[in-house]
Amino acid sequence: MTTTRGHTLVVDSLVVRHRRRHALDGLSFEAGRGVLAVLGPNGAGKSTLFRVLAGLAKRTSGVVLFDGDDYRDRSGLRAVRATLGFQPQAPVFNTGFTVLEAVRYAAWLKGVGRRESAALVDRALGATHLTDLASRQVRRLSGGQQKRTAIAQAIVHEPHLVVLDEPTASLDPTERQAVLEIISRLGRRATVLVSTHITSDLAAATDVLVLDAGRAQFSGSKRDFRERTHATHATDATPATDLDVWEAAYAAVRGAT
Numbered sequence: 001m002t003t004t005r006g007h008t009l010v011v012d013s014l015v016v017r018h019r020r021r022h023a024l025d026g027l028s029f030e031a032g033r034g035v036l037a038v039l040g041p042n043g044a045g046k047s048t049l050f051r052v053l054a055g056l057a058k059r060t061s062g063v064v065l066f067d068g069d070d071y072r073d074r075s076g077l078r079a080v081r082a083t084l085g086f087q088p089q090a091p092v093f094n095t096g097f098t099v100l101e102a103v104r105y106a107a108w109l110k111g112v113g114r115r116e117s118a119a120l121v122d123r124a125l126g127a128t129h130l131t132d133l134a135s136r137q138v139r140r141l142s143g144g145q146q147k148r149t150a151i152a153q154a155i156v157h158e159p160h161l162v163v164l165d166e167p168t169a170s171l172d173p174t175e176r177q178a179v180l181e182i183i184s185r186l187g188r189r190a191t192v193l194v195s196t197h198i199t200s201d202l203a204a205a206t207d208v209l210v211l212d213a214g215r216a217q218f219s220g221s222k223r224d225f226r227e228r229t230h231a232t233h234a235t236d237a238t239p240a241t242d243l244d245v246w247e248a249a250y251a252a253v254r255g256a257t
Ligand SMILES: Nc1ncnc2c1ncn2[C@@H]1O[C@H](COP(=O)(O)OP(=O)(O)OP(=O)(O)O)[C@@H](O)[C@H]1O
Pocket: 018, 021, 022, 023, 040, 041, 042, 043, 044, 045, 046, 047, 048, 049
């Protein structure tokens, strides 16, 4: 679906088993430059997928490639790690740090040299609208500002693969909108995966993956996802908002299996 857009992620027949339980059960999809919204209920396997992509969780079987680098090879994994940005579901901060120190520290962890660090940190703070808060301690920030700090940490080394686990969870509508705009802009230069329970987050997406019980119920462009509503809306005379359409598509996709 997206292989022509560069920075290609290929996931093929991915299985992650915890004892007898399958967190991922033969998952296959592709993603390229843009924003892939990974939608699914609690326990669908979103965090497990993201932890595999971040190199933090073990695959039981299956293939993961990013720009041809294979996660099964030590050198492949090393290459992906260098160009990967990950925001975990519950980011861990040294809350005594200022925002500037937190982002600078993330750059250092990613091996960014002292010479480039200042410019990259400035750019990450700008991209996440944190420049004015740079000297504020992380512990004094709102939830939304902390989420943006975590995103700034994830993108400071300008990764080509960006994995954001529920970046909009528990944000108020204004902060949610701000984070969606940041994500949308990131998708112009990187392959960005964003997990969510909320269909309104599709505003920032170019592509959609619907997960349930560790399998893909839908994988394709947002336009193709919208097409899934046609049957549902044949009897619906009132024009639907984007959100209505996405909700209907999600219901149609989930009812289809
Ligand atoms: N370390 C683990 N040990 C045992 N089972 C696990 C482990 N991690 C995940 N699971 C199970 O795998 C399944 C997928 O979990 P996962 O956290 O990936 O789902 P999720 O879609 O991210 O859910 P949520 O939206 O609640 O974060 C669940 O049934 C979960 O209980």
